[in-house]
Amino acid sequence: MKKGCLNPTNKSFTLSLILLVFLSFNQKSNALSFQDVAQSFDEYQGRVIGDDTKKVLIFANISVKNSNISTITNKEGQFTLKVPKSLSNSSILISYLGYKTQEVSLNSLRGKDNTITLEAIATELSQININAATNARSLVKSALNNLGDKYVNEKMAMTAFYRETIKKRNKNASLAEAVVKIYKEPYSSSRSDAVELIKSRKNTNYSRLDTLAVKLQGGPFSALYSDIVKYQDYIFSDELFEYYTFSFDASTELNNRSVFVVNFKQLPNIVTPLYSGKIYIDAETLALVSADYSLNVENKDEAVKLFLRKKPRLVKVEPEEALYRVDYKSTSDGKWYYSYSNVQLAFRVKWRKKLFGSRYSLNIEMAITDWTKNFTSTLNKDNRLRPSIILSDKASGFSDPEFWGEYNIIEPEKSIESAIRKISRQLEKIEKKKE
Numbered sequence: 001m002k003k004g005c006l007n008p009t010n011k012s013f014t015l016s017l018i019l020l021v022f023l024s025f026n027q028k029s030n031a032l033s034f035q036d037v038a039q040s041f042d043e044y045q046g047r048v049i050g051d052d053t054k055k056v057l058i059f060a061n062i063s064v065k066n067s068n069i070s071t072i073t074n075k076e077g078q079f080t081l082k083v084p085k086s087l088s089n090s091s092i093l094i095s096y097l098g099y100k101t102q103e104v105s106l107n108s109l110r111g112k113d114n115t116i117t118l119e120a121i122a123t124e125l126s127q128i129n130i131n132a133a134t135n136a137r138s139l140v141k142s143a144l145n146n147l148g149d150k151y152v153n154e155k156m157a158m159t160a161f162y163r164e165t166i167k168k169r170n171k172n173a174s175l176a177e178a179v180v181k182i183y184k185e186p187y188s189s190s191r192s193d194a195v196e197l198i199k200s201r202k203n204t205n206y207s208r209l210d211t212l213a214v215k216l217q218g219g220p221f222s223a224l225y226s227d228i229v230k231y232q233d234y235i236f237s238d239e240l241f242e243y244y245t246f247s248f249d250a251s252t253e254l255n256n257r258s259v260f261v262v263n264f265k266q267l268p269n270i271v272t273p274l275y276s277g278k279i280y281i282d283a284e285t286l287a288l289v290s291a292d293y294s295l296n297v298e299n300k301d302e303a304v305k306l307f308l309r310k311k312p313r314l315v316k317v318e319p320e321e322a323l324y325r326v327d328y329k330s331t332s333d334g335k336w337y338y339s340y341s342n343v344q345l346a347f348r349v350k351w352r353k354k355l356f357g358s359r360y361s362l363n364i365e366m367a368i369t370d371w372t373k374n375f376t377s378t379l380n381k382d383n384r385l386r387p388s389i390i391l392s393d394k395a396s397g398f399s400d401p402e403f404w405g406e407y408n409i410i411e412p413e414k415s416i417e418s419a420i421r422k423i424s425r426q427l428e429k430i431e432k433k434k435e
Contacts, residue, residue, distance in 0.1 A: 046114030202395035219391035223366035
């Protein structure tokens with residue numbers, strides 16, 4: 001059998017979906033009870049744009065200098081950052097691949113409507129640096145080896161914000177958000193990370209889902225597993241690595257540091273769906289700093305097996321796209337850690353004997369908003385999340401305007417923000433009727 005025709009065993013990172021037919025529209029809420037927090041912070045809002053295109057920069061990183069507090073811009077380039085009053089005289093750092101990192105004093109910002117413009121950088125690494133990397137394949141291998149030297153090799157307690165949205169066509173059908181605590185194991189350790197639920201909320205518009213419920217199994221773990229350095233066996237195991245081809249692209253910069261850019265894609269005639277995309281590697285530490293990639297869904301029968309856990313017998317599901325992004329940040333001592341991931345999945349659902357199907361899209365993202373290495377807290381077993389968790393089954397409704405307190409979140413897109421307002425109005429009407 002030719003090597004190109006092999007069907008390798010694939011531990012690919014994918015999402016597990018459960019499609020169920022509704023028998024009832026009434027669900028009990030497993031809401032957690034939370035205490036209000038003091039308003040001991042200042043809130044800043046704004047957007048980030050590039051000076052070359054004047055367009056918004058999506059997923060730009062905003063962090064408070066000399067702290068571990070950070071957030072990220074949404075798909076409209078907007079951000080909200082909550083900063084403790086004790087850091088009000090500090091500055092924020094704004095960074096984005098291919099742009100010069102900018103430092104802005106908090107004192108120079110208004111509470112709202114701030115626009116920050118980043119300067120584009122055209123960088124080309126010298127041939128000497130490229131030769132030092134030998135070749136693209138070995139460079140990627142290096143980034144995934146000697147993890148204790150390049151990445152944080154201590155246990156970390158991370159606070160993260162997680163959002164999960166499901167749309168039918170272009171309309172929001174289900175929203176779920178959570179603040180979680182991640183007990184991140186050292187990168188050199190084979191132990192898996194643990195996740196604890198702190199706060200959560202959700203709403204599902206069942207009328208838009210018709211008679212079909214789409215549930216994401218895994219919740220925050222679905223985002224966490226895109227940390228391809230920690231969970232590299234899902235994409236770049238020793239076996240799967242041989243089924244990719246690698247090549248250099250034009251280099252760039254991140255945080256004023258030179259970055260190698262490597263393209264990768266699966267070899268032709270490979271039966272199992274694998275991935276293609278770009279990997280960004282810091283030229284100094286040879287650590288992976290970012291990756292954008294997608295799953296090959298041309299073989300739809302094989303691709304659907306990777307993420308569909310359960311469905312009604314009379315329903316056919318075809319994946320249309322699966323897009324992934326993961327970002328890393330460095331500590332003051334130059335060690336890198338997982339900081340953000342985004343997964344977008346689109347699939348078409350068709351009932352047998354029906355002429356047309358419906359298109360569903362799923363978007364999940366998780367951002368690390370704070371972290372510490374020195375912590376004494378332990379995992380609360382009552383709130384521990386399992387990799388098989390369905391977040392919407394653990395979350396409550398959108399009912400408390402002070403729900404998030406001083407936790408940093410990712411600013412919602414306008415469409416999601418509008419959906420949340422509508423949900424809130426619906427809940428208010430329901431409460432008035434009860435009165």
